[in-house]
Amino acid sequence: MALTSIKEIMSVRILIVDDHPLVLEGLKSLLADAEGVRVVGTATNAIEAIAFLKNNEVDIAFLDINLPDISGIDLCKKVKDQFPEVKTLALSTFNERAYVSRMIQNGASGYLIKSSGKEDILEAIAQVQAGGYFMNVQFDQVTPTAAPKTVPFLTRREKEVLVLIAEGLTNPQIAEQLFISVTTVNSHRQNLLIKFEVSNTASLIKLAAGLGLI
Amino acid sequence: MALTSIKEIMSVRILIVDDHPLVLEGLKSLLADAEGVRVVGTATNAIEAIAFLKNNEVDIAFLDINLPDISGIDLCKKVKDQFPEVKTLALSTFNERAYVSRMIQNGASGYLIKSSGKEDILEAIAQVQAGGYFMNVQFDQVTPTAAPKTVPFLTRREKEVLVLIAEGLTNPQIAEQLFISVTTVNSHRQNLLIKFEVSNTASLIKLAAGLGLI
């Protein structure tokens, strides 16, 4: 410790978890010449990431939302459970409210879209390291129609029906699948429309997809 | 020219066109220490790319499929029209048969998914520079649910109708909006179902949402 340089002591130790070599390299490269930041490790899946965290000290972990083994959202939870001192920052190509809220729920300190520039990324690191939150997503950038103000509370059955609707099943097919009557399926379906405040399946699925429910 | 080093003469001059700084940096970084390859320029949109090509000599242009102004597919066509000597290599996060075939139709010498590793990328450059073709996509690799086999090519009108469907409009409403007959709307709608290989609106919207089309 006595031999560690001041630069190394001061720098923020970063782990990048992403299965895309390009993103990994891009981030490493962007952060390579940045002051006070050090990429101490990279991982391409959740298992590697956990293993690395067990053996190394890390300040901030950049977590891709889409990983080969488990989702970044679940990984975020695991990291916060097992390594509460590690701050997490979600990385995604998308700009989805549902993702953001779910990552934050799972303890993430921020959310960064992959189209971010160098300034955004450094700003995010600074904010998060200082104990704050960061997100550069622009919500509802293009929402021509009525946007979902809140995520409706859905019952177990409604979720099941919603998923099957999204898979393209008709009411009779869903009824058969769930061993219930067609009229029951229809009831759930109508409740879904009411809860999402829409009037047809198309809007329903669009909103549900946007919220990551299907 | 006499002062140009052998290394520079021998090296493949590369232009990268992508609106994601991360990808830009990642590629530059990956290619920086590679032998015989030189990134001579980068652009974040089609206009910049064309401008650069007018003023510089380039061997291979890496084109992102999703650009802010025009699609990489169209840009590819423009490049091949105006600069036939420039070889093009499509870059995409996706692994979609339809994209591939359309890029090839428009003169691309290859197709590289962004999750490719350094070896793949260098291999692609070598192949393309030698006058060959390269593509590392594995078609239909993993299909978790009923995944989109192809990203269908949609006409202008079909896209418009798709968006309006997703907004929750019915055929009569769409007809009114677009000043066309209900039967015409229905035709476009049926074509959408056929192109996406689904049998109802729910699946259609789910796929379209997953592909970021709405």
Place this chain on the structure above:
DNA sequence: GGATCAATCCTATAAAAGCATGATTTTTCA
């Protein structure tokens, strides 16, 4: 132990979407 909610089921009608088949006009492009 009464209220609330979820889940189940019902009848009935209107509206919309899906499916088949085909035709005309306009645009695009080689």
Place this chain on the structure above:
DNA sequence: TGAAAAATCATGCTTTTATAGGATTGATCC
């Protein structure tokens, strides 16, 4: 300038959804 693609419109029929208005059972929670 001629072929191909896109956009337009049509008819007829079937299936599915949407809407309205209920009712019953079981679990959960103060």
